[in-house]
Amino acid sequence: xxxxxxxxxxxxxxxxxxxxxxxxxxxxxxxxxxxxxxxxxxxxxxxxxxxxxxxxxxxxxxxxxxxxxxxxxxxxxxxxxxxxxxxxxxxxxxxxxxxxxxxxxxxxxxxxxxxxxxxxxxxxxxxxxxxxxxxxxxxxxxxxxxxxxxxxxxxxxxxxxxxxxxxxxxxxxxxxxxxxxxxxxxxxxxxxxxxxxxxxxxxxxxxxxxxxxxxxxxxxxxxxxxxxxxxxxxxxxxxxxxxxxxxxxxxxxxxxxxxxxxxxxxxxxxxxxx
Numbered sequence: 109x110x111x112x113x114x115x116x117x118x119x120x121x122x123x124x125x126x127x128x129x130x131x132x133x134x135x136x137x138x139x140x141x142x143x144x145x146x147x148x149x150x151x152x153x154x155x156x157x158x159x160x161x162x163x164x165x166x167x168x169x170x171x172x173x174x175x176x177x178x179x180x181x182x183x184x185x186x187x188x189x190x191x192x193x194x195x196x197x198x199x200x201x202x203x204x205x206x207x208x209x210x211x212x213x214x215x216x217x218x219x220x221x222x223x224x225x226x227x228x229x230x231x232x233x234x235x236x237x238x239x240x241x242x243x244x245x246x247x248x249x250x251x252x253x254x255x256x257x258x259x260x261x262x263x264x265x266x267x268x269x270x271x272x273x274x275x276x277x278x279x280x281x282x283x284x285x286x287x288x289x290x291x292x293x294x295x296x297x298x299x300x301x302x303x304x305x306x307x308x309x310x311x312x313x314x315x316x317x318x319x320x321x322x323x324x325x326x327x328x329x330x331x332x333x334x335x336x337x338x339x340x341x342x343x344x345x346x347x348x349x350x351x352x353x354x355x356x357x358x359x360x361x362x363x364x365x366x367x368x369x370x371x372x373x374x375x376x377x378x379x380x381x382x
Contacts, residue, residue, distance in 0.1 A: 112300040112378035114314050115266060120293065121171050122179075122230070123147040123255045124157045124164040126335060127293055132373040135317045135366045138239045138252045139260035140295055142171045147200065147209070147255045148220050151227040154201040155255070158330045161224055162338040179219060187219045194234050202255060208238045242365060246322040251365050259322050259363035263306065264294040268360065271303035275347045284343040290335040291344065292327070292360055298378050305380075306362045307354075315376030319364040326357030 118127045123144045134141040148156045148164065158164050167181040176190040189212050197208040209231035211217075216230035233239070239252035242259060253260050269289055276285035289297055296314060298306075309321045327348060332340050348358035 109302070110300045112298050112380070114372060114374055114376040114378055115297045115299040116374055117372055118293075118295055118297070119143040119171075121146060121177060122167075122169040123155065124161070124330075126165060126168040127290060128168070128170070130374075132371055133295075135261075135370050135372055137260070137366060137369065138236075138254045139256055140372075143261075143295060144255040145233050146177065146212070147202075147231055147233075148224075148228050149198070149200050149209075149231055150229075152201070153199060155203070156224070156228060158333050159328060161226075162333045162340060163224055165333055165335045165338045167220075167223055179216070181219075181223045184219060184223060187215060189213070189216045189230065191234070192232055198229070198231055200231055202240065203257070205240060207233065207240055207255070210234050242322065246363075247365070248320075260366060261295040261319065261364040262293070262325055262361050263296040263298060263312075263319075263364055264289060264292050264361040265298045265301045265303075265306050267299075267301050267303045268306065272344060272347065272352075272360065275351050276343050279343075279347050279350070281342045281346055284341045287344055288335070291331045291333070293330065294361060296364075296372065300378075307359075309362060309380055309382070311367075311381035312364075313379040313381055314372045315370070317370035317372055318367045318381065320367055322363045322365050324354060324357065324359040325361040325363050327360050331360070 117130045117133045119140050119142045120127050121142050170178045179187045192210045192212050194210050198211050200207045200209045212230035220228035242251040242253050273286040331344050352359050
């Protein structure tokens with residue numbers, strides 16, 4: 109088997125919106141540059157995700173050179189959103205954790221409210237001091253994350269997806285497969301491993317950057333959402349529940365914390381350090 113290599117790099121400028129593939133990305137202490145620095149919140153300030161709002165998958169946000177966004181979605185005119193001035197903050201609820209964010213303004217709120225048919229606001233995580241601590245059960249002192257679910261990066265492997273799709277094809281919902289990697293919303297996708305090899309990783313180097321493996325990624329209903337249509341199915345949770353239930357979690361992929369900054373590029377060699 110060939111040595112592992114980084115197949116692709118993905119960022120999600122607005123949490124829960126469509127992923128963007130990039131040839132390369134800067135690795136910052138709290139995640140990839142342009143990855144989940146923005147989020148959509150409801151009228152009460154709770155972050156909205158595809159768990160309850162699968163239509164978020166149909167919207168896309170393209171980062172602009174000045175740090176703003178260009179939003180697109182079916183049936184809506186594109187909207188350019190500048191980085192909001194850090195004048196007043198809004199406390200967002202990210203899975204029960206209070207995070208200080210800056211509202212993006214009335215035009216963005218109206219745009220997302222129209223797309224979701226519910227009261228919604230776009231918010232921005234502006235300052236390093238507003239980064240969230242990584243779960244202390246799996247973190248080293250000082251490790252932080254932006255608006256991702258819990259960890260700075262997520263890595264998956266092509267071989268594990270192939271193995272999962274083979275299991276899906278044998279199950280009760282075979283018509284839903286094969287599933288694309290976009291269902292799992294990774295930052296890094298690695299080629300050239302054995303299926304499920306990532307279960308045993310503790311450290312890895314991707315090009316010039318090294319990462320610590322924090323914990324396996326437990327999957328949720330977001331993975332059952334077709335990222336192209338917003339439709340929902342049973343897979344992959346049905347199959348993961350029968351074949352990949354580990355410590356009461358349905359596992360696919362590994363959560364990573366960068367050990368230093370740098371740049372990762374599609375085609376970089378991947379070295380398993382432990």
